[in-house]
Amino acid sequence: MTRSPKDPDRGASRPEPLGTLGRYAGPATLILSSLADGAKHGYALTKDIESFAGVRLAPGTLYEALSRLEGQGLIEAVESSDRRRPYRLTSAGAVALRAHLDAQRQVADLGLRRLAGNWGTA
Amino acid sequence: MSQVSEPTSRRVERLLRWYPVSWRSRYGDEFAALLTDDVAERPRSLRRTVDVAASGVVARLNMSGLTARTLDPGDQVRASLASLGCALAAFLVLGVAMWAQLAIGWQWSRPDTTGTSVGMVAMSATMLVFGILVVLAAVPIASEVIGRFVRRESRGLVRPTVLFLAGAVVLTTGARHFGNGWPGTGGHPWAHQGLVPGGVAAFAWASTLSVTSYWAHPGALLSFPAQELTWMAVSPVAMACLVVGSVKTVRRLDLPPRALAFERWLANLAVLAMTAFLIGSIFWLVDGGPGPRNLFHAGAIDLVGLVVMAGALIVSHQAVFRARNADLTAVGR
Secondary structure (H helix, E strand, O other), X not given: OOOOOOOOOOOOOOOHHHHOOXXXXXHHHHHHHHHOOOOEOHHHHHHHHXXXXXXXXXXXXXXXXXXXXXXXXXXXXXOOOOOOOXXXXXXHHHHHHHHHHHHHHHHHHXXXXXXXXXXXXX | OOOOOHHHHHHHHHHHOOOOHHHHHHHHHHHHHHHHHHHHHOOOOHHHHHHHHHHHXXXXXXXXXXXXXXXXXXXXXXXXXXXXXXXXXXXXXXXXXXXXXXXXXXXXXXXXXXXXXXXXXXXHHHHHHHHHHHHHHHHHHHHHHHHHHHXXXXXXXXXXXXXXXXXXXXXXXXXHHHXXXXXXXXXXXXXXXXXXXXXXXXXXXXXXXXXXXXXXXXXXXHOOOHHHHHHHHHHHHHHHHHXXXXXXXXXXXXXXXXXXXXXXXXXXHHHHHHHHHHHHHHXXXXXXXXXXXXXXXXXXXXXXXXHHXXXXXXXXXXXXXXXXXXXXXHOOO
């Protein structure tokens, strides 16, 4: 695919923190979006993500993403007497999620505009 | 939380074993709670088992300092050096076995082909470099370990040190014993008829006696003297003790940043030496000449060895690359 240098949609900024997660960027976005409305433990995260995205994150994938996000300071563990330790979004995590979702929205808007221009509303 | 049944508990325990100890000590409890809930909802799931196994392997690779996942700079260098140590050990066991056969062959007669002679000279020079690098790498580590023992701060170091020393004593004593029995040198370390002193060649040959294609021919193996067969079984265990002891020591030792930087520099040289050795052995494999009476003929086991050594070189390169990226100025802040 070639793009015109004058394409006004070029150069949408890419968020750094989630972009560096490689194949875990997808699960990371789902986890951060889930934590955006409050702290949750692993199983609650799995159920919440399944309900709003229709995707069930397997336990290994979920914890790999959680440990990476915690390492980047985007989420933090909450003290708990239960074995099910909850996690919550940090302010850096909220900034990273907003930037990532804004960029995703730009891509979605661009795709929808191009579809409407070339394929109509069908 | 409701009472967990015995089979569920066992299944969760088995799944957790995929992860390294350090990961389990941080996430083990909460991950076990998640797995328990998941197993209660879906008692059997191949997808879950495969996912946990794959994530566990990834966690182990992360902890070994071989992936893009960044650890604390000191940990990163220690983990990468430990991984390099394992890969280098595998490389050297096969390399020494290969080189010792050729060095012993040269005790009897010079190779007929230029390629083999060039390859052997390169491999022998590289072996000398490996020896120097190992000694240089051992000095800061040994002095730090001795210092810890003197200051009575040896917690966590006793077991790896004992393992290392036990492996070293068994390997050295056994290889000396069997090397002395080899007729080419009469046990004299400087009986010099070939490219390298006969005693050195015999010692190298005896220490890697277990690296042989005879394992694929049990009938022929049974005709070996019982003492030799015992040594072929014991020497790999001694080597494993030596490697595990030294690797665990490196992982557990808080070397100062300057010493870590020095070890990292040596690691770079080790990778260069491995590359040179591999090139030398390729010269020999290509130009070794036909078998079976030719002392320098390369067999199937040598080809397999070369492939494994190439794999070890790739792992070592990756380990050095990861160690190089760690910012040691941040260590100890």
